Amino acid sequence: MADLKVAKSVSENPCHMCMPIGGILPLKGVEGAMVLIHGSQGCSTYMRRTMAEHFNEPVDVGSSALNEKGTVYGGGENLKQALDNIRKVYDPRLIGILTTCLAETIGEDIERLAAEYLAERGLADLVIVPVSTPGYGGSQADGYYLALRRIVAALAQPTPRHDKINIIAANVSPADIRELKRLLAAMDIEYTLLPDFADTLDRPYSDHYTKMAPGGTPLDAIRAMPGAAATIEMGVTVPPALSPGQLLADEYGVALHRLPIPIGVAATDLFLRTLREITGRKVPAGVLAERGRLLDAMIDSHKHNFAGRSVIFGEPEMVYAVTRTCLENGVWPTVVAAGGAGGEAVSLFKDVLAASPEPSYFLSETDFAEIRFRSAAAGANIAIGPSDGRYLTEKEGIPLVRLGFPILDRMGGQRILSVGYTGTANLLDRITNTLLDAKHHTYRTRIYDEFYKGRRLNLAPAQAR
Amino acid sequence: MAQAVAIDGRQDFITTKGRQISRLKCDDDSIAGAVSQRACVYCGARVVLNPITDAIHLVHGPIGCASYTWDIRGSLTSGEDLYRNSFSTDLKERDIIFGGEKKLAAAIDELVAKYSPKLVFIYSTCIVGVIGDDLEAVAKAAANRHGIEVIPVQSSGFAGNKAAGYRAACDALFRLTAPATPAEAALVGKDRSINYLGDFNLAGEAWIIRDYLAQVGVDINAVFTGDSSYGELKKATRARLNIIQCAGSMVYLAGRMEEAYGIPYMHVSFLGLADTADSLRRIAAALGGGSLSERAEELIARETAKVQPVIDGYRAKLAGKKAAVYVGGGFKAISLIKQFRELGVEVVMVGTQTGRKEEYETIDSLVADGTVILDDANPSELEKFMTEQGADLLVGGVKERPLAYKLGRAFIDHNHDRKHPLSGYAGAVNFAAEVYTTLCSPVWRHAKMGGDLDG
Numbered sequence: 001m002a003d004l005k006v007a008k009s010v011s012e013n014p015c016h017m018c019m020p021i022g023g024i025l026p027l028k029g030v031e032g033a034m035v036l037i038h039g040s041q042g043c044s045t046y047m048r049r050t051m052a053e054h055f056n057e058p059v060d061v062g063s064s065a066l067n068e069k070g071t072v073y074g075g076g077e078n079l080k081q082a083l084d085n086i087r088k089v090y091d092p093r094l095i096g097i098l099t100t101c102l103a104e105t106i107g108e109d110i111e112r113l114a115a116e117y118l119a120e121r122g123l124a125d126l127v128i129v130p131v132s133t134p135g136y137g138g139s140q141a142d143g144y145y146l147a148l149r150r151i152v153a154a155l156a157q158p159t160p161r162h163d164k165i166n167i168i169a170a171n172v173s174p175a176d177i178r179e180l181k182r183l184l185a186a187m188d189i190e191y192t193l194l195p196d197f198a199d200t201l202d203r204p205y206s207d208h209y210t211k212m213a214p215g216g217t218p219l220d221a222i223r224a225m226p227g228a229a230a231t232i233e234m235g236v237t238v239p240p241a242l243s244p245g246q247l248l249a250d251e252y253g254v255a256l257h258r259l260p261i262p263i264g265v266a267a268t269d270l271f272l273r274t275l276r277e278i279t280g281r282k283v284p285a286g287v288l289a290e291r292g293r294l295l296d297a298m299i300d301s302h303k304h305n306f307a308g309r310s311v312i313f314g315e316p317e318m319v320y321a322v323t324r325t326c327l328e329n330g331v332w333p334t335v336v337a338a339g340g341a342g343g344e345a346v347s348l349f350k351d352v353l354a355a356s357p358e359p360s361y362f363l364s365e366t367d368f369a370e371i372r373f374r375s376a377a378a379g380a381n382i383a384i385g386p387s388d389g390r391y392l393t394e395k396e397g398i399p400l401v402r403l404g405f406p407i408l409d410r411m412g413g414q415r416i417l418s419v420g421y422t423g424t425a426n427l428l429d430r431i432t433n434t435l436l437d438a439k440h441h442t443y444r445t446r447i448y449d450e451f452y453k454g455r456r457l458n459l460a461p462a463q464a465r
Numbered sequence: 466m467a468q469a470v471a472i473d474g475r476q477d478f479i480t481t482k483g484r485q486i487s488r489l490k491c492d493d494d495s496i497a498g499a500v501s502q503r504a505c506v507y508c509g510a511r512v513v514l515n516p517i518t519d520a521i522h523l524v525h526g527p528i529g530c531a532s533y534t535w536d537i538r539g540s541l542t543s544g545e546d547l548y549r550n551s552f553s554t555d556l557k558e559r560d561i562i563f564g565g566e567k568k569l570a571a572a573i574d575e576l577v578a579k580y581s582p583k584l585v586f587i588y589s590t591c592i593v594g595v596i597g598d599d600l601e602a603v604a605k606a607a608a609n610r611h612g613i614e615v616i617p618v619q620s621s622g623f624a625g626n627k628a629a630g631y632r633a634a635c636d637a638l639f640r641l642t643a644p645a646t647p648a649e650a651a652l653v654g655k656d657r658s659i660n661y662l663g664d665f666n667l668a669g670e671a672w673i674i675r676d677y678l679a680q681v682g683v684d685i686n687a688v689f690t691g692d693s694s695y696g697e698l699k700k701a702t703r704a705r706l707n708i709i710q711c712a713g714s715m716v717y718l719a720g721r722m723e724e725a726y727g728i729p730y731m732h733v734s735f736l737g738l739a740d741t742a743d744s745l746r747r748i749a750a751a752l753g754g755g756s757l758s759e760r761a762e763e764l765i766a767r768e769t770a771k772v773q774p775v776i777d778g779y780r781a782k783l784a785g786k787k788a789a790v791y792v793g794g795g796f797k798a799i800s801l802i803k804q805f806r807e808l809g810v811e812v813v814m815v816g817t818q819t820g821r822k823e824e825y826e827t828i829d830s831l832v833a834d835g836t837v838i839l840d841d842a843n844p845s846e847l848e849k850f851m852t853e854q855g856a857d858l859l860v861g862g863v864k865e866r867p868l869a870y871k872l873g874r875a876f877i878d879h880n881h882d883r884k885h886p887l888s889g890y891a892g893a894v895n896f897a898a899e900v901y902t903t904l905c906s907p908v909w910r911h912a913k914m915g916g917d918l919d920g
């Protein structure tokens with residue numbers, strides 16, 4: 001595996017988004033929670049647009065709408081007015097405040113402002129979770145875990161031991177969240193799943209619309225997380241300082257198991273084995289049958305997959321899981337780009353890629369211009385990641401399997417299922433069929449050009465074929 | 466009814482036809498916490514300038530501003546496609562502390578080396594406004610170094626709303642188009658052709674209009690800014706007339722060009738049959754009438770004959786339906802009201818993100834009594850008024866779509882990334898077809914049953 005460092009002062013077609021959008025997601029997975037972005041109006045509008053298009057759901061996010069005055073003299077008044085208005089319209093039980101680069105640069109102290117606000121208004125029941133998420137401070141993945149950690153820090157209380165286990169989910173789809181719940185139910189395990197946006201970001205149509213989406217992890221369940229037997233956190237690439245599981249371990253002694261997102265046979269095995277170890281429950285026959293079906297699917301498609309040379313990009317945790325799944329199936333990774341992954345995560349990726357029989361590039365600080373260049377040079381023939389990868393299709397003819405966040409140019413980003421044995425089989429089918437599609441598209445011309453060239457020149461090529 | 470909105474201070478932004486429209490508040494900052502549908506100054510500037518196809522659009526700021534705006538518009542190009550990239554200086558913490566000017570200069574150097582552009586726009590974003598990088602100085606130095614044009618766009622996100630971004634873009638365009646030499650200044654207004662302002666060539670809309678005008682015998686000099694190039698824009702002041710479609714974004718530039726060069730301007734609209742015909746007639750008349758007007762009439766008659774039956778067919782299916790409109794600018798809202806009228810659909814709620822006072826007055830004069838008119842709405846108000854007014858359909862952008870669907874109402878995309886043109890005769894048919902497709906879909910029958918097996 002070659003290492004590559006390119007010193008550049010310009011990002012050419014960004015491959016990640018900023019911290020605050022990552023912070024919105026977990027807050028949308030907490031019951032009765034609303035989000036307020038402290039900064040100027042544009043950021044929250046862009047983020048809402050991105051999320052509305054990915055989830056095909058209304059995503060309401062407040063903004064303190066900082067203007068020139070607020071920027072010069074401080075945005076405290078704006079923030080408090082925004083909190084008043086958010087409470088009036090949405091009546092939330094928890095409000096997460098995320099900062100933007102603007103609020104951070106002018107030095108807004110949201111912790112103090114939040115405490116002041118609660119005291120001034122005499123609000124004993126409302127929980128405010130201030131999270132500092134400067135846009136220049138990290139990627140959306142950092143924002144995601146940091147917001148989760150702050151939610152846990154704000155709510156967790158010393159709790160007597162109980163039988164539930166804590167599951168901290170990565171930024172997967174609402175369909176994935178539902179699949180995780182199904183597996184936990186199949187094993188008869190009691191759990192607190194955080195965040196839980198299975199319903200809030202993918203709500204069923206009904207004759208009744210409420211401003212606050214029903215669902216989400218109950219606040220009391222989060223409060224009781226310190227009493228759990230263990231925490232399973234999907235976050236092997238996450239720095240400990242951002243990890244909610246680490247916080248529960250450090251402050252309350254809850255045993256922490258950091259596992260990859262259960263995509264692929266090995267990762268799903270690990271997930272279920274860990275659940276079995278912690279709870280003593282069995283993995284039921286039905287789930288084992290799903291495992292068998294996945295293996296069957298892997299065998300059925302292995303030759304096609306072995307022709308795949310993949311480009312994998314997106315949030316580090318998802319990229320890590322997908323890279324391992326590709327390695328399990330011979331879809332050898334050629335370019336792996338995990339925007340924002342740093343420190344230990346980098347060596348984790350290097351270890352995994354070292355197992356590949358073919359060379360691969362790992363890029364952590366990168367853009368699509370770089371990914372495109374590397375992919376073309378390496379002869380990649382399939383890309384896996386969010387929608388922006390369509391650029392690779394358009395420019396290099398590398399087809400894209402859409403996965404992760406955000407999916408902006410296809411329907412059903414909220415319903416893409418990839419976790420567990422069934423989800424993996426699903427993902428694998430999408431990969432294999434994309435490879436088959438490309439092959440079937442080109443094999444006639446390719447073989448004709450290679451083996452038939454020059455003969456029967458009197459015939460038009462169309463007839464000759 | 467309009468009184469009962471939840472947020473203090475929002476009452477003044479909402480009225481109903483029949484009340485005093487002159488008291489409606491608009492063009493003001495959003496209220497904190499109101500979940501406004503609006504974007505920022507940078508966004509306004511970027512949407513206007515981005516369709517210039519052979520320019521480098523470099524965003525000086527943190528990565529977010531650039532990643533949220535990468536190639537999200539449906540502006541098509543007939544030539545270069547440099548504009549479809551999103552370049553960012555990707556400012557990090559240390560740049561915020563020590564300043565980003567060096568990085569910006571280096572970024573321009575790298576991009577010039579790689580793409581040899583003739584024109585570079587550098588957009589300032591929120592934090593650049595705060596840390597006070599001197600874009601003007603960096604631009605000037607880079608321009609001298611490379612012998613190209615580098616134009617700073619003062620678009621710090623917090624310094625006003627989207628309309629301020631339109632003005633920032635117009636300032637940049639005014640600067641770009643200014644004649645640089647006495648020889649060029651002598652050519653001002655001397656061409657027979659006209660400029661077409663406020664069309665961004667979404668799904669090829671500027672091409673449709675260019676073709677109509679060519680049939681009438683009128684040449685378009687430069688489009689601002691759909692499918693335009695550096696070379697075309699440089700010659701823009703030679704035109705003898707400016708026509709403006711999207712007034713919100715361009716009337717300011719047209720005003721400045723009139724003041725500086727004496728180039729007159731007129732408002733046009735190519736949305737809907739009536740507006741299209743009216744605009745073609747007025748353009749022909751403004752340019753001297755005669756054979757131009759004759760050819761305009763021929764075109765109008767020919768195209769109307771082609772599409773009127775199709776539209777009438779849709780009209781018959783849409784009778785009695787009610788629409789709500791919530792779009793970016795006042796010009797669009799006005800055209801939509803008229804277009805719905807052509808389809809026999811009544812508009813019962815209408816609002817915009819950045820409408821101007823005159824536009825709201827026009828809107829008021831067009832709609833029926835009882836219609837709700839509102840500026841800078843939020844989801845909660847949209848929900849309330851759509852429901853109360855009994856709208857069957859909402860016109861809006863990406864963020865509004867899921868809300869309409871969740872309320873079991875039809876939806877029309879009138880946003881920047883649409884994939885079909887809505888301008889001219891072809892566009893009028895597309896619009897009618899889309900209204901039909903969404904209002905008359907069988908899904909609503911099932912949706913009416915809600916979440917229950919027994920309905």
Ligand code: SF4
Pocket residue numbers: 040041042043044046100101102505506507508526529530589590591592620621622623
């Ligand atoms: S940081 Fe400022 S300029 Fe950038 S998107 Fe947000 S509001 Fe707009």
